[in-house]
Amino acid sequence: MLLDCTDLSYRRGHGDQAFRVLIPALRLGAGEMIALTGESGCGKSTALELLGLVVRPLSAARFHFAIAGAPLDIAALWRAGRHGDLARTRAAAIGFVLQTGGLLPYLSVAGNIGINRRLLRLPPRDAALDAMIDQLQLRDLLDKTPAQLSVGQYQRASIARALAHRPCLVLADEPTSALDPRLGDEVMDLFFQLVERLGTSVVLATHDLGRVRTHGLREVRAAPLTAGFGSAFAA
Amino acid sequence: MPESSNQDAPQSRLEGLRLALQDLWHDRRTTLVLVLTVASIIAPLMLLFGLKTGVIATLRQDLINDPRNLEVVVFGAHRLDQRWFAAIAQRPDLGFLIPRTRTINATIDLVNRERRPFDAIDMIPTAAGDPLLPPGLPTPVHAGQVLLTETLAKRVGWTPGAPLTGYFRRSRNGTPEHAQFTLEPIGVIPESQVAREAVFTHLDLLIASEDYRDGLRAGLSDADLHVPSARTRTEFAGARVYARDLDAVDTLAAALRAEGIEVRTQAERIETVRAFDRTLSFILRVIALIGLTGCALALGGALWVNVDRKRRDLALLRLFGFGNGTVVLMPVVQSAVIAALALVLAFVTYLFGAAAFNRTLGQNLTGQGYVCRLEPEHLAAAAAATLLVALLAAVAAGYRASRIDPAECLRGG
Numbered sequence: 001m002l003l004d005c006t007d008l009s010y011r012r013g014h015g016d017q018a019f020r021v022l023i024p025a026l027r028l029g030a031g032e033m034i035a036l037t038g039e040s041g042c043g044k045s046t047a048l049e050l051l052g053l054v055v056r057p058l059s060a061a062r063f064h065f066a067i068a069g070a071p072l073d074i075a076a077l078w079r080a081g082r083h084g085d086l087a088r089t090r091a092a093a094i095g096f097v098l099q100t101g102g103l104l105p106y107l108s109v110a111g112n113i114g115i116n117r118r119l120l121r122l123p124p125r126d127a128a129l130d131a132m133i134d135q136l137q138l139r140d141l142l143d144k145t146p147a148q149l150s151v152g153q154y155q156r157a158s159i160a161r162a163l164a165h166r167p168c169l170v171l172a173d174e175p176t177s178a179l180d181p182r183l184g185d186e187v188m189d190l191f192f193q194l195v196e197r198l199g200t201s202v203v204l205a206t207h208d209l210g211r212v213r214t215h216g217l218r219e220v221r222a223a224p225l226t227a228g229f230g231s232a233f234a235a
Numbered sequence: 236m237p238e239s240s241n242q243d244a245p246q247s248r249l250e251g252l253r254l255a256l257q258d259l260w261h262d263r264r265t266t267l268v269l270v271l272t273v274a275s276i277i278a279p280l281m282l283l284f285g286l287k288t289g290v291i292a293t294l295r296q297d298l299i300n301d302p303r304n305l306e307v308v309v310f311g312a313h314r315l316d317q318r319w320f321a322a323i324a325q326r327p328d329l330g331f332l333i334p335r336t337r338t339i340n341a342t343i344d345l346v347n348r349e350r351r352p353f354d355a356i357d358m359i360p361t362a363a364g365d366p367l368l369p370p371g372l373p374t375p376v377h378a379g380q381v382l383l384t385e386t387l388a389k390r391v392g393w394t395p396g397a398p399l400t401g402y403f404r405r406s407r408n409g410t411p412e413h414a415q416f417t418l419e420p421i422g423v424i425p426e427s428q429v430a431r432e433a434v435f436t437h438l439d440l441l442i443a444s445e446d447y448r449d450g451l452r453a454g455l456s457d458a459d460l461h462v463p464s465a466r467t468r469t470e471f472a473g474a475r476v477y478a479r480d481l482d483a484v485d486t487l488a489a490a491l492r493a494e495g496i497e498v499r500t501q502a503e504r505i506e507t508v509r510a511f512d513r514t515l516s517f518i519l520r521v522i523a524l525i526g527l528t529g530c531a532l533a534l535g536g537a538l539w540v541n542v543d544r545k546r547r548d549l550a551l552l553r554l555f556g557f558g559n560g561t562v563v564l565m566p567v568v569q570s571a572v573i574a575a576l577a578l579v580l581a582f583v584t585y586l587f588g589a590a591a592f593n594r595t596l597g598q599n600l601t602g603q604g605y606v607c608r609l610e611p612e613h614l615a616a617a618a619a620a621t622l623l624v625a626l627l628a629a630v631a632a633g634y635r636a637s638r639i640d641p642a643e644c645l646r647g648g
Contacts, residue, residue, distance in 0.1 A: 045645050054554060054642045084244070084558055091556020102551050102644055104254070106261030116555055118250050145261075173645060 002168055002201050003028035003051065004071075007061035010050050011230075020058075020230030021046045026220065030066075030168065033195065033202040035212040036233055038222025043231040044205035047222075048171045051203055052094055053086045067093050067168065091119050095162030095200075097172035097191070101154045103146040109157045110142040116165040128198075129164055136160050136190060152183045159191050163198065170195060172204045188215070244558055251561035254552070255568040258545070266573060269537050273577035276530040277621055278584035280523050284617070285589050285607040287515045292608060294508045298481055302366035302428075304504060305330055305477045307488045310497040312337050312472040319494075323476070326490065328483035333360045334438060334471035340445040343434060344402040345418075347391045356387065358444065359475070361435040366477050368435070372422045378439035379460040381418050387432040388423045403455060405448045414447055414455035442468050481505050527620060531628045534573065538566045538632035546639050553641035562639065566632035574625030578618055585609070 008023040021043040028034060036044045049055040053074060057063065060075035067089065077085050095116075096102070103112045113133070114124050133139055136156040146154060155175060162170055175191065176184030192215050195202050204217065212219055222231040259266045298304045315334065324332055335341065345353045361367070361382065363374050368382070375381060383393055391399065399420060404413045424435060443459065446452045452459075476491070476498075478484040484500050491498045542549065549562050589607035596606045609617070 049642045049645055052554075052645075054645065055640075087553070087556045087558050089556075090554070096554055096645075098644060102547075102554075104548055104551060106254075106258045106548075111257070115250075118253075119247060119556060121246055 001027055001064075002030050002032070002066050004064045004066075005051075005060065005062055007059060008050055008063055009058045009060075010046055010055055011058045012046065016229075018229065019043065019046075020225060020228055021050065022225065022230065022232040023047060023050065024232060024234055026051075026233070028169075028201055028203065031196075031199040031201055033192075033204065033215070033217050035217040035219050036203060036205045036222065037207060037209060037212060037219055038231060038233075040207060042222040043233075044207075044222065045173055047233055048173050048203065048205050051169075052096065052171045053090050065089065065093065065169075091116060092165070093168050095165070095167040095170040097155075097159055097162045097170060097175040099174045099177050101146070101158035103154065103158055103161065105146050108143050108145055109138060109149070112146065112157060113138075113142075113160045113164045115161065116167075120165055122165060128166070129160075132160055132163060132194060135194065151179055152187060155179060155187050156190065159187070159194070163194060163200065166198065167200065169201045169203070172202060174206055175204075185211075244560065247556075247558045247561045248564060251552075251557060251564050252568055255565040256572065258548075258565070259569050259572060262541075265537075265541070266576075269534065269573045270576045270580060272533055272537075273530055273574060273621070273625075274580040274584065276526050276533075277577060277581035277617070278588070280519075280526050281581055281585040281609065281617055282588045282592075282607065283519055283522060284613060285585060285609045286592065287519050288610070288613060289589075289593075289606045289608040291508070291512045291515065293606065294511065295481065298501075298505060298508060302477065304481065304501040305366055305479075305484060306500070307476040307478060307484065307491060308499045309473045309476060309491065310499060313496060314470050315472070315474060316470050320471075320474070323474075323490075326487065328479050328487045328490075329476070330479040330483070331364050331366050331475070331477040333362050333365070333475050334468075335360050335473045335475055336441045336445040337472040340448050341441055343436075343440075343444065344404065345391060345434070346400040346402065347393070348397055349392070351391075353387075353391055357431075357433040358441055359433050359435050360438040360441050362438070365435070365475075367424070367429055369425060369428055372424065375421065375435070375437040375440075377461050377463075378437045378443055379417065379419055379457065380421050380437060381440070382422050382424055382435035383420050384424045384429045384431060384433045384435075385426040386430065387434065388420070390432060393420055393423075403444050403447045405450070407450060414452075416455055416457050416460055439463055523620075527624050530621075531624045534570060534625060535628035535631050538570055538629055539635055541569075542566055542632045542635045542639075546636075547644050549636055549639045550641050550643040553639060554644055559637055563633040563637045566636055567626060567629040570625040570629035570632070571622060574621045578621050581617075581621075582614070 003026065005023060005026050008026070010021045012019045036047050038044055046055070050057055056078050057075065060078070063073070063075040064071045065074050066072070072089060074086070104115070107115065117124060133142070136159060138153070138157055138160055141149060141153055141157065146157070149157060155178070159175070172191070176187050179187060188211060206212065218235065220233045220235050222233050225232055320332065320334060323329060341358045342355045343358050345356055347353070361374055365374065368374065372382065383391070393399065399418045401416050401418045402413050404411065406412070440460065443452070443455055447455050476487065478487045484505060485502065488498050488500045488502070549565070552562055553559070592607040593605045
């Protein structure tokens with residue numbers, strides 16, 4: 001099991017206005033893909049932040065992440081304030097695809113794609129990465145800067161960046177929301193082809209239920225909390 | 236599964252350093268503006284310090300070039316024994332020391348080849364290392380050898396190789412007597428060194444003069460001048476004392492005064508230069524403090540704004556797994572690079588400015604003829620101060636960067 005969490009919660013703000021996100025139970029196997037769905041503002045991005053080891057959970061009865069088969073107690077790392085270990089885990093095991101790509105403007109496409117590989121001291125390129133670059137049609141764009149890319153090219157480059165270091169989990173936050181539907185479908189098709197081939201687990205935050213069904217994703221839906229302001233994500 | 240998880244802090248820092256430099260290059264217009272801003276503050280400061288250093292150095296050099304400023308003049312007649320001379324000779328602030336006899340006995344009458352007399356010429360004892368002698372001039376090795384000052388040599392019409400006849404005169408029981416001997420002038424002391432008529436002699440000649448006038452010698456012949464007598468003398472009435480350098484004049488004079496010896500120095504001239512140096516240094520320190528504070532604020536503000544402008548990029552780096560320290564390091568590195576580039580630019584500007592000052596104003600000066608000059612240690616200090624200011628300026632930006640939450644780039648969409 002790649003990800004195993006129970007009663008994982010997060011709170012933003014204080015008092016009556018506090019917004020809470022609760023994940024009562026979530027298990028994600030290697031190569032499995034799930035979709036966090038719900039209306040805009042329901043806390044999908046916050047749930048991704050929790051699962052992406054970006055924000056400290058308010059509570060976590062169990063929060064394990066398996067790297068190379070060895071379970072890592074993420075809750076314990078947060079409690080111990082081991083931010084370096086959390087950052088290292090994030091760098092090695094998680095890839096992020098953001099709504100607007102999130103490429104660094106001062107690096108070329110090649111530089112952006114290779115940033116996590118350099119951080120992990122991996123060779124700049126390998127055959128699998130070259131194949132991915134070809135599949136995403138980025139070969140001719142490697143020397144360009146993000147500002148020189150179209151929206152579709154930009155998003156394809158950010159997918160390559162997220163997968164280049166072969167993370168075991170990719171967290172994708174509405175990755176095609178900025179694209180027109182036809183282009184969005186093309187990019188998502190490429191994305192799913194790649195993660196399936198690489199055996200990468202995916203947590204996709206989206207409000208596009210059609211896409212969830214099309215790609216046969218297991219849906220984890222946001223439901224309003226019975227008490228207070230916020231959402232609970234449950235299958 | 237990840238292919239590797241060997242990411243470590245040094246690698247993160249190294250990559251952060253690379254990214255910081257790439258960001259600077261990508262944003263090169265902003266970088267250039269910051270470099271120019273910092274350089275425009277540092278360059279005038281370097282020129283001001285260069286002017287101060289150059290002017291003070293010129294004044295100091297003028298003082299040093301005139302060895303009379305190093306002299307601690309011993310007044311009156313004393314009884315200075317060999318132990319006193321040995322003790323003074325051990326002092327680290329001493330530059331030159333030679334005994335001298337009573338002033339009343341330190342004159343000589345000369346006669347040139349045309350038998351023309353020149354009476355009561357001052358005799359000054361000298362030896363190797365005498366600061367009044369120009370480098371390369373030989374010193375008398377026995378009492379028969381003398382050095383003439385240029386003004387005296389002109390007056391007696393001395394030509395190289397020509398001997399002079401010397402006379403010491405005395406009165407015994409009302410009867411005038413004199414000793415006559417031949418002197419071999421071995422060189423001329425330029426007027427720039429000693430601008431008066433005098434004979435620089437071996438100490439033995441002064442002792443012989445004193446002994447003869449005091450009636451301790453029956454007579455004095457050419458042969459007597461080759462017999463050393465200084466070692467047998469145990470006490471002297473005075474001494475020619477010179478400090479090692481300008482800063483040593485005060486301490487040496489104070490040491491002699493502490494022994495009850497009245498001395499005089501060119502302390503006033505030296506103190507004037509020192510006071511000028513102190514005043515200029517204070518003024519420049521205030522200007523530098525204001526300038527560097529302004530520089531720190533300008534650079535710090537720019538870096539702060541830069542961090543704010545790029546906080547999403549910095550948040551991305553945190554999201555990708557770069558450590559907090561790496562993200563903090565980036566504005567610090569950028570600040571240091573901007574400061575280093577500004578320093579180079581300021582130095583080049585300073586070189587042009589200093590050359591212009593020296594060309595136009597240097598001719599008006601005596602000595603080495605420069606008015607603007609920084610020594611390597613001054614440049615090193617300028618570099619250190621600039622980098623320190625840059626690092627201080629980066630502290631605020633670094634703190635700002637450290638507060639960036641990696642979640643910002645997710646929430647921002």
